Amino acid sequence: MSQHVFSIRANLIVFAILMALMVLTVVVALYLDLGLLEIPIALTIATIKAVVIMLYFMHLRYSSRLTWLFAGSGTFWLLILIAFSLSDFLSRDWISPVLHSGESREIAAAYFGGLPDPDTALEDGTHAGETDAHHSSGGH
Amino acid sequence: MSSASATAHDNTYGQDDTYLYHHFEDLQQQHESSSLGMWAFLSTEVLFFGGVLGAFAVVQTLYEPAMKAASEHLDPILGAYNTAVLLVSSLAMALAVRAAQLRQQRNTVLFLVATIVLGSAFLGVKAYEWIHDYHEALIPGINFDLERYPGRQILFWSFYFTLTGIHALHMIIGIVIIAIMAVLVQRRWFTGGGATQIEMLGLYWHFVDIVWVFLYPILYLINQ
Numbered sequence: 295m296s297q298h299v300f301s302i303r304a305n306l307i308v309f310a311i312l313m314a315l316m317v318l319t320v321v322v323a324l325y326l327d328l329g330l331l332e333i334p335i336a337l338t339i340a341t342i343k344a345v346v347i348m349l350y351f352m353h354l355r356y357s358s359r360l361t362w363l364f365a366g367s368g369t370f371w372l373l374i375l376i377a378f379s380l381s382d383f384l385s386r387d388w389i390s391p392v393l394h395s396g397e398s399r400e401i402a403a404a405y406f407g408g409l410p411d412p413d414t415a416l417e418d419g420t421h422a423g424e425t426d427a428h429h430s431s432g433g434h
Numbered sequence: 435m436s437s438a439s440a441t442a443h444d445n446t447y448g449q450d451d452t453y454l455y456h457h458f459e460d461l462q463q464q465h466e467s468s469s470l471g472m473w474a475f476l477s478t479e480v481l482f483f484g485g486v487l488g489a490f491a492v493v494q495t496l497y498e499p500a501m502k503a504a505s506e507h508l509d510p511i512l513g514a515y516n517t518a519v520l521l522v523s524s525l526a527m528a529l530a531v532r533a534a535q536l537r538q539q540r541n542t543v544l545f546l547v548a549t550i551v552l553g554s555a556f557l558g559v560k561a562y563e564w565i566h567d568y569h570e571a572l573i574p575g576i577n578f579d580l581e582r583y584p585g586r587q588i589l590f591w592s593f594y595f596t597l598t599g600i601h602a603l604h605m606i607i608g609i610v611i612i613a614i615m616a617v618l619v620q621r622r623w624f625t626g627g628g629a630t631q632i633e634m635l636g637l638y639w640h641f642v643d644i645v646w647v648f649l650y651p652i653l654y655l656i657n658q
Contacts, residue, residue: 323655368477
């Protein structure tokens with residue numbers, strides 16, 4: 295047959311790479327404090343894993359370019375969906391007085407009569423309603 | 435090709451890549467059309483999960499403190515264990531596809547069964563986590579405790595159960611289809627080894643794996 299058959303060795307190597315990336319993403323997230331970089335790093339590692347799976351486990355590497363087009367189209371539209379949604383939500387602050395945080399929230403609250411933010415307690419870092427929940431969670 | 439012997443075979447749906455159906459030019463084109471069809475389906479699946487993922491991206495960005503507080507109740511080590519189980523099941527599926535391509539029917543069945551076992555192990559851990567969440571009063575719509583988890587934390591849990599729920603549904607569907615295919619291969623129902631059919635099933639299973647590869651970091655890791 296003309297279909298490409300991957301050797302067992304190749305399959306095992308791909309699997310080892312995926313496991314290594316999985317361990318890496320856990321270590322980076324749990325034991326390193328990288329602040330704002332955490333999300334981009336986690337998503338980059340996930341994307342690398344997805345590409346490795348698609349290229350080798352899903353045989354994309356030896357598929358036709360037309361198959362590549364089909365495989366890429368879903369991801370492409372997903373990126374449009376996320377990019378355009380976020381560009382809307384993230385840029386609303388730029389022109390509107392209604393901001394999510396800080397001084398301008400008070401200005402907006404004064405102007406509109408004030409809507410309480412349900413997450414105020416959480417943003418202080420005190421986790422007001424959290425303490426008792428933690429005690430009862432049994433270390434899980 | 436082998437059309438003379440194949441026409442004698444009355445199993446119209448169980449033919450695989452040694453039999454050329456009359457509406458294809460050659461076996462290569464026939465195989466590629468199977469691949470394309472599966473990838474087209476997987477693209478729609480990307481968008482199916484993508485809608486929820488897009489909404490999650492927006493909520494995660496706008497209400498990060500609530501998301502952080504909520505995801506503290508998830509155990510990233512259990513999630514990592516589940517990721518590993520799913521990756522091993524993907525390896526088993528890749529080996530099943532390889533065995534099917536090489537017409538090793540016994541190995542095909544063995545690796546398919548291994549995939550089913552590993553997929554079930556994943557679902558078992560998932561069920562354990564859900565039961566734990568239930569005891570912690572974390573399930574929106576059933577017993578979510580707004581006093582204990584104030585603010586917008588309930589948003590995170592809505593996304594958590596929607597995403598892991600539709601993922602688990604895909605796993606269950608996958609396991610059922612794998613079981614059916616394993617029985618068919620075992621009974622020599624396919625004229626060849628069912629190479630094309632097992633390969634397309636493999637594409638689906640690997641896709642479900644890829645979905646989890648993204649769900650794990652966004653639900654368990656980025657807010658730790």
